[in-house]
Amino acid sequence: MKKILTAALALTLGLGSAFGIAACGKDADTLVVGITIYAPMDYYENDDQTGKIIGFDAEFAEKALGELGKKVQFQIIDWENKINELKTGNIDLIWNGMTITDELKESIAVSDPYMENKQVVVAKKENAAKFTDKESVKAASSIAAESGSAGESAAKDLGYEGKLNKLGAQSDALLEVKAGTSEIAIIDITMAQTMTGEGTDYSDLTFVDVGFAGEEYGIGLRKEDTELLASLNAIIAKYKADGTFDALVQKYMV
Numbered sequence: 001m002k003k004i005l006t007a008a009l010a011l012t013l014g015l016g017s018a019f020g021i022a023a024c025g026k027d028a029d030t031l032v033v034g035i036t037i038y039a040p041m042d043y044y045e046n047d048d049q050t051g052k053i054i055g056f057d058a059e060f061a062e063k064a065l066g067e068l069g070k071k072v073q074f075q076i077i078d079w080e081n082k083i084n085e086l087k088t089g090n091i092d093l094i095w096n097g098m099t100i101t102d103e104l105k106e107s108i109a110v111s112d113p114y115m116e117n118k119q120v121v122v123a124k125k126e127n128a129a130k131f132t133d134k135e136s137v138k139a140a141s142s143i144a145a146e147s148g149s150a151g152e153s154a155a156k157d158l159g160y161e162g163k164l165n166k167l168g169a170q171s172d173a174l175l176e177v178k179a180g181t182s183e184i185a186i187i188d189i190t191m192a193q194t195m196t197g198e199g200t201d202y203s204d205l206t207f208v209d210v211g212f213a214g215e216e217y218g219i220g221l222r223k224e225d226t227e228l229l230a231s232l233n234a235i236i237a238k239y240k241a242d243g244t245f246d247a248l249v250q251k252y253m254v
Helices: 056-066 078-089 102-107 135-139 150-159 170-179 189-195 224-241 244-252
Strands: 030-035 071-076 091-097 115-125 145-146 164-167 184-188 205-208 214-221
Touching: 030 056, 030 078, 030 145, 056 071, 056 091, 056 224, 056 244, 078 205, 078 214, 091 115, 115 150, 115 170, 115 189, 145 170, 150 164, 150 184, 164 170, 164 214, 170 189, 170 205, 184 189, 189 205, 189 224, 214 224, 224 244
Parallel strands: 030 071, 030 091, 145 164, 145 184
Antiparallel strands: 091 214, 115 184, 115 205, 115 214
């Protein structure tokens, strides 16, 4: 399933610093992390959708929160309702390849970025040559994207909303294209590189970089959790400097 990352996924640089501990979970020992099933960031260990949740973000969360003396409970959420899930206390953190936006920052606290990302078009291999830039995406008969995702925002920003099939997960968007019920999908390059092409379950699909703007991933927190935010930002800087992120990329994305 794993494929080599392009330069677009180079990890951002940072500086290390000390960190402390914060408690915002439902008990003193566990923080609830909201995710969707999204390889290579968070997904089931077994192909039959059972077992431990693994992936870049899953292991990152366990390592980082472990340094703060916390255990992790992963909870699958509706991505479109992620802010409400956080504010109502159903989860303590959003940690699932979340694209940082100004709109998000108005509602919640967001960590420093820890990975670069961008949106790409996924199509069947025989159709991919039709989509060379953002303008050409207008020729698609239908576009699949996860509801509440950066892919949906990219489609809306370009005026493609009338052709948009909004779905519960990015993985559902891939299924739509494979089944032919949507001509293309707009999803994160992290997923596209890992889940499409030779040696994957979507060997008949490929992805095209049509020029959507670059993005960055961050962790979402409640605005009042300032101590936890500072601690996580320090850990992000530490992991950029000490090779932890590089090792996670090699493990889950190459």
